[in-house]
Amino acid sequence: MQRLADSYAAIPPGQPVRLAKRTTNLFRARAATSAPGLDVSGLAGVIEVLPDSPDGPVAEVQGMCTYEDLVDATLPHGLMPYVVPQLRTITLGGAVTGLGIESTSFRRGLPHESVLEMDVFTGGGQVVTTRPGDDLFDTFPNSYGSLGYATRLRIRLAPVPPYVALRHVRFDDAGLLAKTIAEVTATQEYDGEPVHGLDGVSFGPGEHVLTLARWTDEPGPTSDYAGQQVYYRSLQTCDRDRLTTYDYLWRWDTDWFWCSGAFGAQNPRIRRLWPRRYRRSDVYMRLLHLDRRFGIADRLDRRAGRPLRERVVQDIEVPVERLGEFLAWFDEEIGMRPVWLCPLATTRPWPTYPLETGKVYVNVGFWGTVHVGPDATDAPRNRAIEAKVHELGGHKSLYSEAFYDRATFDALYNTAHLDEVKRRYDPDDRLTTLYDKAVKSR
Numbered sequence: 001m002q003r004l005a006d007s008y009a010a011i012p013p014g015q016p017v018r019l020a021k022r023t024t025n026l027f028r029a030r031a032a033t034s035a036p037g038l039d040v041s042g043l044a045g046v047i048e049v050l051p052d053s054p055d056g057p058v059a060e061v062q063g064m065c066t067y068e069d070l071v072d073a074t075l076p077h078g079l080m081p082y083v084v085p086q087l088r089t090i091t092l093g094g095a096v097t098g099l100g101i102e103s104t105s106f107r108r109g110l111p112h113e114s115v116l117e118m119d120v121f122t123g124g125g126q127v128v129t130t131r132p133g134d135d136l137f138d139t140f141p142n143s144y145g146s147l148g149y150a151t152r153l154r155i156r157l158a159p160v161p162p163y164v165a166l167r168h169v170r171f172d173d174a175g176l177l178a179k180t181i182a183e184v185t186a187t188q189e190y191d192g193e194p195v196h197g198l199d200g201v202s203f204g205p206g207e208h209v210l211t212l213a214r215w216t217d218e219p220g221p222t223s224d225y226a227g228q229q230v231y232y233r234s235l236q237t238c239d240r241d242r243l244t245t246y247d248y249l250w251r252w253d254t255d256w257f258w259c260s261g262a263f264g265a266q267n268p269r270i271r272r273l274w275p276r277r278y279r280r281s282d283v284y285m286r287l288l289h290l291d292r293r294f295g296i297a298d299r300l301d302r303r304a305g306r307p308l309r310e311r312v313v314q315d316i317e318v319p320v321e322r323l324g325e326f327l328a329w330f331d332e333e334i335g336m337r338p339v340w341l342c343p344l345a346t347t348r349p350w351p352t353y354p355l356e357t358g359k360v361y362v363n364v365g366f367w368g369t370v371h372v373g374p375d376a377t378d379a380p381r382n383r384a385i386e387a388k389v390h391e392l393g394g395h396k397s398l399y400s401e402a403f404y405d406r407a408t409f410d411a412l413y414n415t416a417h418l419d420e421v422k423r424r425y426d427p428d429d430r431l432t433t434l435y436d437k438a439v440k441s442r
Contacts (some may be wrong), residue, residue: 001127007039008125009209017123017431019149020065025090025285027313027400038121040064043151046073055116063093063118063150071249079157080245082114086252087281093150097143099353099397101315101363103197103213105344106185112141113347115158121424122148139421141354142413144398146434147422161217164197164248166241169235171208174324176394178362181208181343182320197248200341201235205331208341209235213248222247226254226276230266232338256284258338259367263287266292292323309369310376312336313401315387317344318394326364326379328389334381340365351417352434353395362395379403398438409435 011017020037046069047060057079061070067081068328072082085100094100095111096118100230108114120140126146130137140147169190171177172191184190184198189281190212197213222242225231226393231251232243243251263284264270271279291297298347302311312334318326320343330339342363355361370381383403389396395412404407410416418434 001042003039003042004121004124004151007109008038008121010036011038011430012238013428013430017145019145019154019223024295025087025094025399027155027164027282033300038149039301039425040149040151041239044069046311047152049077049079049157051077051079051157054154055154055423057159058116058154059157060152060154061092062152065093065325066091067095068250069165071246075160075246077157078159080160080163080249080250081111082156082158083111084249085111086257088250088253092153092155096150096153097140097145098399099142099315101342101344103199103211103342105176105342105363106181106198106360107196107345108158109347110141110344111155112350115153116156117154118150120425122150123422123428124192124292124429125430126425127151128425135421138187139351139352139418141350142182142398142434143418144434144437146431146437147409147425160245161215162245163214163216163218163220163222163399164243164245165214165218165241166248167212167214168239168241169210169212171210172206174202174208176210178320178323181323181362184210184212185343186251187321194272198343200245202327202339202341203236204337207236210341211235215245225251226279228268230255230258230272232258251283257340257365257367260284267368269346301371307371307373308376310372310379310381311369312381312385312403313367314382315363315365315399316385316389316394317355317363317396318389318392320362322392322394323362323364326388326394330364330366333384333388334366334370336366336368336370351414355395387420398434401441402438404439406439408436410441 018037019040044064044296045061045062046065049059051057059074066089067084071084083102083104083281085095085098085102090100094116100111120130120136122128128136131149184195188195194214195212196215200210202208220242222244260266265274265279343360344363345359345360349357372381382401386403
């Protein structure tokens with residue numbers, strides 16, 4: 001903690017306060033700065049796993065601990081975090097100050113909803129211990145460092161057996177898909193079988209797959225999608241599948257959902273030569289940064305005479321009853337497939353991301369580029385997505401680029417409340433505001 005405090009004191013007033021991290025899962029550009037970052041190098045571990053605490057099974061972790069390291073510590077106890085975001089290098093602090101999500105979110109909510117207590121290094125340079133019901137705790141989710149950074153978290157854990165049985169159910173009608181999501185969320189079962197994890201993929205109009213996961217102790221053969229096979233393709237080719245719990249938790253990380261194809265990692269000849277330990281999201285992220293730095297894709301497009309690309313990397317939530325409407329609009333206006341579908345329902349109000357408590361939403365995730373021509377720099381597709389999601393009563397996560405005007409942003413993310421809490425814990429306004437981070441890329 002002393003290193004963190006010293007590095008904070010070394011940042012000149014008026015300079016952005018940022019984490020000195022080697023990895024990131026954000027897709028927002030940031031303005032250049034010569035100021036040093038916060039030294040969080042000593043905050044990356046699991047403190048302890050407590051299977052029999054008075055609060056039930058819990059883990060004490062440091063804020064920069066990755067979910068990969070946490071899962072490695074909990075699974076030997078037959079336990080897992082309530083929600084494990086899809087990518088290995090997402091940190092506990094990042095998932096709580098941002099918005100992680102995964103297939104257990106239809107019954108467990110979002111990662112911050114399993115936090116019992118956390119220590120936050122605030123803009124005032126103090127470490128504050130905060131719990132549910134405190135203004136700092138309740139406003140922290142979706143604040144993205146504008147209130148401070150979590151340095152320690154105490155989170156609930158849930159029992160989990162060694163295996164996961166999967167059932168892939170196909171739909172040609174988005175309305176029936178949405179109805180089924182709502183029913184499974186309400187009953188936590190499908191066709192007489194319990195459902196412990198729920199997500200899916202829309203491959204295109206009339207081709208939707210809902211994946212129902214069931215925890216099981218029953219031993220038997222399991223598939224290996226960290227090897228030569230690619231997980232998302234299996235959704236189109238088999239009805240039933242089995243994975244170890246470990247492989248299920250990281251099923252999307254191996255190929256960065258389907259985005260590894262952009263680097264040739266799904267080509268069988270290249271995949272055989274691509275070391276297994278490098279088939280993971282943080283490796284692809286580093287390759288993406290190299291592409292951005294040197295403009296490789298843009299150069300190839302210009303050489304081939306293709307229109308300029310607009311990057312469309314977003315996760316949005318729409319009410320389940322509006323899912324079909326959004327997908328139809330997305331097909332017509334954006335034309336990007338596949339997209340990920342992940343239902344969620346929050347368990348209590350969160351002022352900075354005001355989803356309606358108990359209401360079923362579906363996260364729609366899409367990550368890629370669209371050829372749009374010379375207007376690409378104005379982000380017309382992203383702006384259209386923001387407007388449509390707003391129209392449908394949904395919300396958009398802020399880990400990627402945002403283009404809202406100030407008034408709309410303030411209304412959607414309740415920044416009046418956020419600013420009030422920020423003034424209390426960051427009286428000298430050292431930390432960048434949420435709007436400046438998310439929209440102005442400061």
